[in-house]
Amino acid sequence: IWCLSLFNCKRKKRKKKKRHFKCTMLSVFYVFYLSRWIFTPLSEQVLGYIAKGSFGPILKVRDKSKQKTYAVKVSLPSESFIQVRHPFVLDLQDCWQTQRHLYIMCDYCSTGDLYTYWQMIGQFSEETVRMFAAELGCALGFLHDFGIIHRDVKVRQARRRHFLLLLTTTIIIQSTGHLRLADFGLSRRLERGGRAFTICGTIQYMAPEVLSGGPYNHAADWWSLGILLFSLATGKFPVPPEPDHCSMLWKVRSFPYEVPLSLSSALSMLITELLCKNPLRRLRTLERFKRQTFFFGTSFDLDLLQRQPVEVTGERPSAERSAVLMLR
Numbered sequence: 001i002w003c004l005s006l007f008n009c010k011r012k013k014r015k016k017k018k019r020h021f022k023c024t025m026l027s028v029f030y031v032f033y034l035s036r037w038i039f040t041p042l043s044e045q046v047l048g049y050i051a052k053g054s055f056g057p058i059l060k061v062r063d064k065s066k067q068k069t070y071a072v073k074v075s076l077p078s079e080s081f082i083q084v085r086h087p088f089v090l091d092l093q094d095c096w097q098t099q100r101h102l103y104i105m106c107d108y109c110s111t112g113d114l115y116t117y118w119q120m121i122g123q124f125s126e127e128t129v130r131m132f133a134a135e136l137g138c139a140l141g142f143l144h145d146f147g148i149i150h151r152d153v154k155v156r157q158a159r160r161r162h163f164l165l166l167l168t169t170t171i172i173i174q175s176t177g178h179l180r181l182a183d184f185g186l187s188r189r190l191e192r193g194g195r196a197f198t199i200c201g202t203i204q205y206m207a208p209e210v211l212s213g214g215p216y217n218h219a220a221d222w223w224s225l226g227i228l229l230f231s232l233a234t235g236k237f238p239v240p241p242e243p244d245h246c247s248m249l250w251k252v253r254s255f256p257y258e259v260p261l262s263l264s265s266a267l268s269m270l271i272t273e274l275l276c277k278n279p280l281r282r283l284r285t286l287e288r289f290k291r292q293t294f295f296f297g298t299s300f301d302l303d304l305l306q307r308q309p310v311e312v313t314g315e316r317p318s319a320e321r322s323a324v325l326m327l328r
Contacts, residue, residue, distance in 0.1 A: 044061050044062065044063055044064065045061065045062045045064060046059055046060070046061055047059075047060040047061065047062050047069070048060045050071060056073070056074035056075045056076070056101070057073075057074050058071055058072070058073050058074070059071070059072045059073075059074065060072075060108060061105070069108045069110075070093060070105045070106065070107065070108050071105070071106050071107070071108040071109075072103055072104065072105050072106075073103070073104045073106070074101055074102075074103055075101065075102050075104065075185065076101070076102060084142070084143070084146060084148075086138075086139060086142050086302075087178075087302050087305075087306050088135045088136070088138055088139040088178065088179060088180055088181060088302075088305075089139050089142070089143070089180060089181050089182075090106050090107060090172065090180045090181065090182035091106060091107050092104065092105070092106055093105045093106060093107065106182070107180075109172045109173065109174055109175070109180065110175070111172070111173045111174060111175050111177075112172070112173055113155075113171060113172045113173065114132075114155050114171040114172070114173055114179065115155045115171075117173065118155055118231070118232060118235075122235045123232075123233065123234060123235035124232045124233060126233065126263070126264060126267055127311065128232075128310070128311065129229060129232050129233050129267065130294060130295065130298060131305075131308070131310055132179055132229075132232065133225075133229055133270070133294075133295075134295060134298055134300060134305060135178060135179045135305060136153070136171070136179060136181065136225060136228070137225070137286060137289045137290075137300075138286065138300060138302065138305070139179075139180075139181040140153070140181075140218075140221050140222065140225065140286070141285070141286025141289070143181075143187075143221075144192075144218045144221070144286075145286075147189055147190060147191045147192070148184075148187055148188070148189060148190065149187060149188060149190040149196065149217070149218050149220070149221060150181070150184065150186070150187045150221050150224075151186045151187055151188070151196075151200055151201050151210075151220065151221070152170055152183060152185070152186040152187070152200070152201050152202060152205075152224075153170060153171075153181070153205060153221055153224035153225055153228060154170045154171075154201075154202045154204075154205045154224065154228065155170070155171060155228060155231065155232075170182055170183045171228075176306070176310065177309070177310030177311075178305070178306060178310060186200050186201060190217065190218065192218075193217075194217060195214065195215035195216065195217055196214055196215065196216055196217065197213060197214035197215055197216075198214070199211065199213055199214075199245055201220075201224070203241050203242065203245065203248050204227065204237055204239065204240075204241045205223075205224040205227045205228065206220070206223075206224070206245075206248070207219070207220040207223035207224070207279065208223075208249060208252050208253060208277050209279055211245050211248055211249035211252060212249055216279065217279070218284060219279040219282050219284035220279070222274055222282060222283055222284045222289075223274060223275060223279075223282065225274060226271055226273075226274025226275040227275070229267075229270070229271055229274070230259070230271050230275070233263055233267060233271075234260055234262075234263070238255065238257055238275075239251055239252060239255050239257075252277075253277065257272070257275045259271050259272060264294075265293075266292070266293040266294040266296075267294050269292070269293060269294070270283075270292045270293075270294045273292075
């Protein structure tokens with residue numbers, strides 16, 4: 001507040017003084033950023049390297065004073081971060097910034113991410129998909145009501161940049177087996193009725209209106225959820241990725257998105273409504289999501305969902321072996 005008021009007082013002065021004040025204001029903020037050390041040997045200890053993100057590494061850090069382990073994402077200062085409290089959204093514990101980097105400290109989940117189990121199991125049972133869908137639907141509905149669009153709901157993205165394999169994960173699994181939505185690097189504030197135009201996200205999960213450059217709104221997140229549920233239930237993506245957005249847009253617009261006959265009619269209907277190419281007719285609200293036949297008998301009470309045991313089961317479509325994993 002002091003800096004802003006001082007800035008308003010100096011605005012009407014000459015350019016030379018204004019330029020000098022800018023340098024003074026930057027130095028004040030720079031000292032403030034340096035007051036929070038990156039990793040002090042007395043309080044935090046870097047235990048190892050977790051993954052390589054889009055904008056920097058993700059480190060495993062232990063807080064000696066609290067005797068607790070966290071994950072710290074090192075990224076550019078321009079990356080978005082959101083502090084909300086929801087049982088199925090990854091908690092932001094702390095954040096600080098230096099002149100060149102932004103450090104985001106979140107809860108550390110040693111169980112892993114959803115992509116790892118998807119690769120291991122290959123195809124989840126409908127009971128497991130129902131539980132995961134309910135949790136992710138609650139998380140998206142909460143964020144949208146809070147005025148946030150995620151824009152990057154996915155299992156995992158792997159791509160090469162400068163001969164390095166970059167892996168970014170959006171959904172992690174807690175030790176109890178429940179999911180948490182993470183990675184808000186592409187999210188932004190978007191109130192109900194607002195519109196966005198930036199083409200961003202993971203190309204296989206992007207809605208047609210996002211691929212075309214907008215305008216789009218929160219309905220784009222529900223499309224991404226539909227792609228995710230399709231891949232979890234069938235073991236594959238409905239449309240293979242294309243090298244550019246124009247080719248992907250042409251393929252998405254011409255693809256029929258037919259659901260395999262092996263899925264139940266209730267799950268097929270849910271995926272069909274999520275993957276409606278017209279965003280105005282698409283399933284795009286949590287209340288409509290809850291009323292789907294697929295969730296008949298499922299409670300969307302957050303406390304009950306957290307207490308419900310998760311049985312992650314599935315069978316590879318190619319046959320031969322099945323995998324069963326119990327997380328409690």
